[in-house]
Amino acid sequence: GDSVTQMEGPVTLSEEAFLTINCTYTATGYPSLFWYVQYPGEGLQLLLKATKADDKGSNKGFEATYRKETTSFHLEKGSVQVSDSAVYFCALSSNTGFQKLVFGTGTRLLVSP
Amino acid sequence: DVKVTQSSRYLVKRTGEKVFLECVQDMDHENMFWYRQDPGLGLRLIYFSYDVKMKEKGDIPEGYSVSREKKERFSLILESASTNQTSMYLCASRGGPRYEQYFGPGTRLTVT
Numbered sequence: 001g002d003s004v005t006q007m008e009g010p011v012t013l014s015e016e017a018f019l020t021i022n023c024t025y026t027a028t029g030y031p032s033l034f035w036y037v038q039y040p041g042e043g044l045q046l047l048l049k050a051t052k053a054d055d056k057g058s059n060k061g062f063e064a065t066y067r068k069e070t071t072s073f074h075l076e077k078g079s080v081q082v083s084d085s086a087v088y089f090c091a092l093s094s095n096t097g098f099q100k101l102v103f104g105t106g107t108r109l110l111v112s113p
Numbered sequence: 114d115v116k117v118t119q120s121s122r123y124l125v126k127r128t129g130e131k132v133f134l135e136c137v138q139d140m141d142h143e144n145m146f147w148y149r150q151d152p153g154l155g156l157r158l159i160y161f162s163y164d165v166k167m168k169e170k171g172d173i174p175e176g177y178s179v180s181r182e183k184k185e186r187f188s189l190i191l192e193s194a195s196t197n198q199t200s201m202y203l204c205a206s207r208g209g210p211r212y213e214q215y216f217g218p219g220t221r222l223t224v225t
Binding site for chain 2: 040042043044045046097098099100101103104105106112
């Protein structure tokens with residue numbers, strides 16, 4: 001079945017450092033890809049998405065590019081802030097049928113001043 | 114703004130109790146979901162509902178049931194709580210298959 005693999009955390013960075021969180025997927029067909037973020041004590045929020053190969057999703061300085069050839073959707077940000085400390089989830093859904101989300105295990109990001 | 118609310122942020126129950134977790138959304142969404150979140154396992158789908166009175170099993174339905182009598186409300190029921198059901202439970206809703214899922218804040222359930 002479909003699955004998502006993302007790097008284990010925690011990822012610990014200093015403020016203004018460059019961030020990469022790796023995500024790869026296995027799926028039949030051509031899924032849509034998502035990054036969700038969970039701030040402490042809150043539910044998940046959609047951060048960005050891409051629905052087809054070579055699409056780039058972006059939001060709040062974060063970016064991810066849908067790479068079909070490497071089945072990847074890595075999350076990047078050029079300069080992280082303390083307020084970016086959260087858990088980040090990569091997810092996919094098929095583009096047919098009910099389109100349930102399949103989540104990765106989550107990566108905790110800790111940014112220190 | 115879309116709002117998904119869950120009845121409790123924290124809940125402590127004893128083994129064998131029947132537990133009800135309630136979720137309400139205010140956007141007339143057709144689809145609703147229950148997930149559990151555990152460290153190292155991410156989010157796993159327990160049950161979902163594509164419309165009122167309609168429900169489908171997700172990936173880990175054992176030990177759970179659901180009820181959706183009204184469009185805005187989706188309840189998760191633990192028939193006889195066990196310690197391995199200690200977890201964070203997240204509810205979500207969406208307008209349809211091509212729409213974004215909106216999540217509630219979660220209920221942290223501890224079964225002792």
